[in-house]
Amino acid sequence: xxxxxxxxxxxxxxxxxxxxxxxxxxxxxxxxxxxxxxxxxxxxxxxxxxxxxxxxxxxxxxxxxxxxxxxxxxxxxxxxxxxxxxxxxxxxxxxxxxxxxxxxxxxxxxxxxxxxxxxxxxxxxxxxxxxxxxxxxxxxxxxxxxxxxxxxxxxxxxxxxxxxxxxxxxxxxxxxxxxxxxxxxxxxxxxxxxxxxxxxxxxxxxxxxxxxxxxxxxxxxxxxxxxxxxxxxxxxxxxxxxxxxxxxxxxxxxxxxxxxxxxxxxxxxxxxxxxxxxxxxxxxxxxxxxxxxxxxxxxxxxxxxxxxxxxxxxxxxxxxxxxxxxxxxxxxxxxxxxxxxxxxxxxxxxxxxxxxxxxxxxxxxxxxxxxxxxxxxxxxxxxxxxxxxxxxxxxxxxxxxxxxxxxxxxxxxxxxxxxxxxxxxxxxxxxxxxxxxxxxxxxxxxxxxxxxxxxxxxxxxxxxxxxxxxxxxxxxxxxxxxxxxxxxxxxxxxxxxxxxxxxxxxxxxxxxxxxxxxxxxxxxxxxxxxxxxxxxxxxxxxxxxxxxxxxxxxxxxxxxxxxxxxxxxxxxxxxxxxxxxxxxxxxxxxxxxxxxxxxxxxxxxxxxxxxxxxxxxxxxxxxxxxxxxxxxxxxxxxxxxxxxxxxxxxxxxxxxxxxxxxxxxxxxxxxxxxxxxxxxxxxxxxxxxxxxxxxxxxxxxxxxxxxxxxxxxxxxxxxxxxxxxxxxxxxxxxxxxxxxxxxxxxxxxxxxxxxxxxxxxxxxxxxxxxxxxxxxxxxxxxx
Amino acid sequence: xxxxxxxxxxxxxxxxxxxxxxxxxxxxxxxxxxxxxxxxxxxxxxxxxxxxxxxxxxxxxxxxxxxxxxxxxxxxxxxxxxxxxxxxxxxxxxxxxxxxxxxxxxxxxxxxxxxxxxxxxxxxxxxxxxxxxxxxxxxxxxxxxxxxxxxxxxxxxxxxxxxxxxxxxxxxxxxxxxxx
Numbered sequence: 001x002x003x004x005x006x007x008x009x010x011x012x013x014x015x016x017x018x019x020x021x022x023x024x025x026x027x028x029x030x031x032x033x034x035x036x037x038x039x040x041x042x043x044x045x046x047x048x049x050x051x052x053x054x055x056x057x058x059x060x061x062x063x064x065x066x067x068x069x070x071x072x073x074x075x076x077x078x079x080x081x082x083x084x085x086x087x088x089x090x091x092x093x094x095x096x097x098x099x100x101x102x103x104x105x106x107x108x109x110x111x112x113x114x115x116x117x118x119x120x121x122x123x124x125x126x127x128x129x130x131x132x133x134x135x136x137x138x139x140x141x142x143x144x145x146x147x148x149x150x151x152x153x154x155x156x157x158x159x160x161x162x163x164x165x166x167x168x169x170x171x172x173x174x175x176x177x178x179x180x181x182x183x184x185x186x187x188x189x190x191x192x193x194x195x196x197x198x199x200x201x202x203x204x205x206x207x208x209x210x211x212x213x214x215x216x217x218x219x220x221x222x223x224x225x226x227x228x229x230x231x232x233x234x235x236x237x238x239x240x241x242x243x244x245x246x247x248x249x250x251x252x253x254x255x256x257x258x259x260x261x262x263x264x265x266x267x268x269x270x271x272x273x274x275x276x277x278x279x280x281x282x283x284x285x286x287x288x289x290x291x292x293x294x295x296x297x298x299x300x301x302x303x304x305x306x307x308x309x310x311x312x313x314x315x316x317x318x319x320x321x322x323x324x325x326x327x328x329x330x331x332x333x334x335x336x337x338x339x340x341x342x343x344x345x346x347x348x349x350x351x352x353x354x355x356x357x358x359x360x361x362x363x364x365x366x367x368x369x370x371x372x373x374x375x376x377x378x379x380x381x382x383x384x385x386x387x388x389x390x391x392x393x394x395x396x397x398x399x400x401x402x403x404x405x406x407x408x409x410x411x412x413x414x415x416x417x418x419x420x421x422x423x424x425x426x427x428x429x430x431x432x433x434x435x436x437x438x439x440x441x442x443x444x445x446x447x448x449x450x451x452x453x454x455x456x457x458x459x460x461x462x463x464x465x466x467x468x469x470x471x472x473x474x475x476x477x478x479x480x481x482x483x484x485x486x487x488x489x490x491x492x493x494x495x496x497x498x499x500x501x502x503x504x505x506x507x508x509x510x511x512x513x514x515x516x517x518x519x520x521x522x523x524x525x526x527x528x529x530x531x532x533x534x535x536x537x538x539x540x541x542x543x544x545x546x547x548x549x550x551x552x553x554x555x556x557x558x559x560x561x562x563x564x565x566x567x568x569x570x571x572x573x574x575x576x577x578x579x580x581x582x583x584x585x586x587x588x589x590x591x592x593x594x595x596x597x598x599x600x601x602x603x604x605x606x607x608x609x610x611x612x613x614x615x616x617x618x619x620x621x622x623x624x625x626x627x628x629x630x631x632x633x634x635x636x637x638x639x640x641x642x643x644x645x646x647x648x649x650x651x652x653x654x655x656x657x658x659x660x661x662x663x664x665x666x667x668x669x670x671x672x673x674x675x676x677x678x679x680x681x682x683x684x685x686x687x688x689x690x691x692x693x694x695x696x697x698x699x700x701x702x703x704x705x706x707x708x709x710x711x712x713x714x715x716x717x718x719x720x721x722x723x724x725x726x727x728x729x730x731x732x733x734x735x736x737x738x739x740x741x742x743x744x745x746x747x748x749x750x751x752x753x754x755x756x757x758x759x760x761x762x763x764x765x766x767x768x769x770x771x772x773x774x775x776x777x778x779x780x781x782x783x
Numbered sequence: 784x785x786x787x788x789x790x791x792x793x794x795x796x797x798x799x800x801x802x803x804x805x806x807x808x809x810x811x812x813x814x815x816x817x818x819x820x821x822x823x824x825x826x827x828x829x830x831x832x833x834x835x836x837x838x839x840x841x842x843x844x845x846x847x848x849x850x851x852x853x854x855x856x857x858x859x860x861x862x863x864x865x866x867x868x869x870x871x872x873x874x875x876x877x878x879x880x881x882x883x884x885x886x887x888x889x890x891x892x893x894x895x896x897x898x899x900x901x902x903x904x905x906x907x908x909x910x911x912x913x914x915x916x917x918x919x920x921x922x923x924x925x926x927x928x929x930x931x932x933x934x935x936x937x938x939x940x941x942x943x944x945x946x947x948x949x950x951x952x953x954x955x956x957x958x959x960x961x962x963x
Contacts, residue, residue, distance in 0.1 A: 041910075041924075063835075070835055083928055094834065097901045230879070231875075507898075693897050
């Protein structure tokens with residue numbers, strides 16, 4: 001029947017097409033072809049680069065003609081995306097060509113306006129301001145705020161300049177707002193950051209459990225890999241654990257709707273059933289797992305001083321040994337009935353989830369991103385997801401792993417691996433460890449004692465310190481904090497307040513509007529770079545076009561300022577060839593420590609290499625016998641980085657704590673925020689791309705139809721969203737791509753004209769200090 | 784089933800006949816929903832929806848049901864509206880990697896730009912493949928990436944006249960036409 005139908009349809013198309021292919025048409029075709037301007041395809045050259053947007057790290061082939069990027073194609077040779085991109089990736093070239101690119105340095109005048117100055121003047125100004133501030137107020141008064149979009153070069157130059165040059169630890173990446181809980185999750189369990197698995201798990205897994213992760217929109221190319229797996233293996237299951245329905249839900253075999261923040265209870269409920277039913281892998285636990293417990297007292301922990309406007313949040317967890325026996329007692333509180341009451345998840349679904357994790361031969365892959373990380377107990381939630389894998393032995397097995405997804409193109413490669421944060425150094429090292437400091441000082445060839453042992457403030461506290469005036473000079477690169485900081489009004493600034501803020505970016509943003517000096521940056525293929533993606537793949541690209549105007553790459557600007565401050569010894573490479581030698585120096589940190597990056601020459605030749613790269617070979621499965629050269633066992637797993645746990649992984653007992661703020665009678669709705677497929681982060685790039693902007697031109701408020709009807713609101717009506725911190729007017733969306741349950745609204749954060757971060761809460765995770773953008777209480781008023 | 788097919792074929796024939804009698808395409812967006820006149824898409828219309836040659840086209844109409852109801856392997860004539868072109872991606876992808884069409888194809892909900900752009904995409908046109916000898920089958924002048932279904936663009940009432948094949952019934956195109 002199908003064949004016949006296809007034949008008939010084909011005939012319906014083909015017969016008239018033949019009929020239409022008359023002499024007149026041939027003449028018309030010839031006329032059109034004759035008039036067509038000849039297109040010389042040979043004039044377009046194609047070269048590889050990773051995508052500039054998310055942490056997936058898709059490979060693209062970039063088409064360049066006469067010094068301009070004119071097209072991209074999905075790179076069929078890339079093992080990440082195998083030729084496919086998403087709508088953002090296909091429209092990448094447009095990010096370089098917004099009409100308002102920043103073209104030259106601009107200095108703020110006393111009247112608030114900006115004037116063009118030369119690079120020499122600009123670099124002298126930065127150097128003198130930082131030098132004067134250091135002299136007058138010490139290293140805690142200067143700061144650098146960077147990005148998971150920094151290339152490895154930018155991040156490494158910044159880290160070295162701040163830690164070895166300024167002798168300060170006041171450097172943070174915006175990744176503190178997005179990946180910090182994943183880092184502290186990995187560090188607390190494996191004493192080394194980043195996943196053991198890789199994207200091959202998406203092909204090899206049987207069940208994919210998505211924790212608070214709208215993967216169809218946020219990691220579309222990876223999601224399409226799962227859809228392909230489902231085509232090939234129809235028994236594949238996709239489980240969507242979420243606080244609202246999203247495009248991902250349409251493809252899920254099971255949709256588990258939970259109340260915001262109660263994922264902690266849900267994970268414990270699954271653990272309860274696994275232990276009670278004996279669906280655990282005792283042999284794996286005996287060989288590879290230790291049990292730990294931290295501070296659990298809600299009062300002692302708090303939520304990061306958002307409510308009392310205190311200025312510094314310095315909670316530190318303390319680990320004590322625990323056991324499987326203690327876990328059994330601990331989990332007594334998490335019966336399916338009780339968990340169902342807390343989370344709103346039906347008992348039956350909790351059993352179904354336990355059956356998935358508890359089916360030991362099947363490969364389960366857990367995936368998560370911001371839903372879990374931007375969480376007042378984000379580290380705990382990271383721990384609990386990994387616990388599910390540790391207790392079932394579904395880890396370090398191809399097709400069975402927890403896989404933390406990242407949001408920025410080099411959150412892993414730069415923010416995490418280079419370690420551009422207040423407490424870290426490259427390759428998992430920390431400033432509080434004297435041996436780590438000594439190792440860094442040795443590689444950097446600087447005197448012992450150069451690096452400060454005192455960690456600087458985490459990102460939110462850094463901006464609180466700026467507001468207070470404790471930080472007086474700050475350089476911001478490749479990020480847009482005055483859109484992305486939570487509870488933004490707490491961080492407002494009036495320029496010319498005696499502080500000095502430099503912002504390097506490619507377009508004007510609300511952050512450049514706060515600057516005293518704006519530096520024009522080169523973007524993506526306008527400079528040479530290296531990114532590291534979610535699956536530990538380090539990807540290099542060459543400069544393919546010239547930057548516009550006087551735009552220069554961020555790392556270059558840092559090096560020039562360092563030289564003007566008498567710190568040129570930190571960057572001893574020739575001006576025309578510093579990328580490779582800088583990378584080779586950086587690489588020394590990880591070689592031999594299980595964080596071995598590929599040599600630069602090899603990165604240039606390949607579509608990226610998954611570290612650890614030993615003897616030129618990639619490691620797709622870390623800690624896994626037969627894959628990881630550091631594992632000497634014949635089979636199984638060996639968590640060789642976790643020296644503090646006897647080279648085993650730590651299972652953490654973590655309780656349920658309620659969110660920092662929950663709806664009440666004055667503020668009866670949950671607000672959750674996030675992204676949409678078409679826009680990336682604060683929208684400064686994607687909103688300048690025609691096709692992406694026209695698809696989603698402005699932020700909106702998604703609400704449940706029943707809630708809307710109760711308030712006599714319909715799609716397109718205006719509504720005012722009000723929290724204890726701020727308010728905003730938005731247009732209502734009902735039954736759109738996302739469908740929140742009753743009592744929940746969703747607003748995307750990409751729109752600087754509709755700034756939802758005036759409404760969000762600056763409560764944060766106790767361990768990672770990452771803010772929770774996913775839940776606060778709001779009310780709606782008809783506007 | 785049979786009667787549905789019959790209707791669709793009839794509609795296709797009717798529309799295709801209308802096409803044959805219609806004046807040449809004028810690039811006025813005639814492929815959009817809401818028009819009753821159906822003409823072959825011109826190169827200009829095709830280019831309108833794409834950032835550069837090879838970019839995924841934007842969706843030129845309001846969203847309705849599942850995309851593949853109309854944009855399937857052979858395309859569908861929709862009475863009173865027009866010809867929904869076939870998907871060039873082939874039927875295998877439609878149930879796997881390419882299931883979510885809106886991963887790459889998005890509608891335009893506004894004609895406005897927030898900031899003007901100076902981006903100039905790789906120009907789109909029609910160009911000929913080479914021939915070994917006069918009369919030999921031309922080679923394929925473009926990559927086949929995401930274009931497994933040749934007839935999606937080279938046959939049917941919605942196809943551009945310049946690149947329309949005279950022999951769509953010989954379904955295995957690559958028996959004679961090979962990539963350059």
